[in-house]
Amino acid sequence: MTTPVFSGPIELLLNLVSSHEVDILEVELAPVVDAFVKEVLNAQGDLPLEQLSEFLLVAAILLEIKSRRLLPGPDQVEGDEDLVGWEERDLLLARLLELRAYAAAADLFVGLLDQASKSLPRVTGLDEGFVVEPPDLLAGVTPDLLVRAYERATEEQPTAVVDLSHVTIDAVSVAETVTVLAHDLPKRGPVSFRSLVEGVVTRLEIIVHFLAVLELCKLGRVSLGQGETFGDLQIAWIGDAPGFDAIDSGDLEVDDYDG
DSSP, X not given: OEETTEESOHHHHHHHHHTTSSOGGGOOHHHHHHHHHHHHHHHTTOSOHHHHXXXXXXXXXXXXXXXXXXXXXXXXXXHHHHTTXXXXXXXXXXXXXXXXXXXXXXXXXXXXXXXHTTOOOOOOOOOTTOOXXXXXXXXXXXXXXXXXXXXXXXXXXXXXXXXXXXXXXXXXXXXXXXXXHHXXXXXXXXXXXXXXXXXXXXXXXXXXXXXXXXXXXXXXXXXXXXXXXXXXXXXXXXXXXXXXXXXXXXGOOOOOEEO
């Protein structure tokens, strides 16, 4: 806060007023309140409640001191006497809050004791002559049974074997398909991919044919075109030689596609 006669925190202003270093009549309290309201608005609700209450307390004390100085009467007192009792009041308030906490704890214990008084403990034990005997865990166990149990636990267990005789595994090689297409495409001329795989049955073979066509395009032996979106893929052979002899198998950067 900043006033014509003081600049600093409001707590320091209260100390200076109480020690007669600053005259309360020379301090304008309206700018002090305006500065605090501006700070509250800038904080947007993030200002701690403790800081708010502390300012209100100090501002109320300053306002009371100044009002008494401005409106003197028969009960006029000195500035030091205005502050007498504040420390004792804070001490009494702290003790009151402490007593309230103890009273709340006492009420809680009373409730627990009242609830416990409604239950009755068992005061009688077992009937006379009633004997609890634990079961004999080795009843009926013979040495022969122990030997057979040990043999079953230590014998070698058979390894589970999964029968895969009914599963058919087709190995389709992209390199072999490239070789076949390199011999077939120069003779067929421009052809669509749909007609190229017309006689292919399985999806795996169609995928391998597509990878083989991409490999030939990568090697610069075929050109690919598509007239429209999602249209048929057109394939045309543009290789120098009509046969596969012009392609070195070492140029093929493909792996076998096993399905």
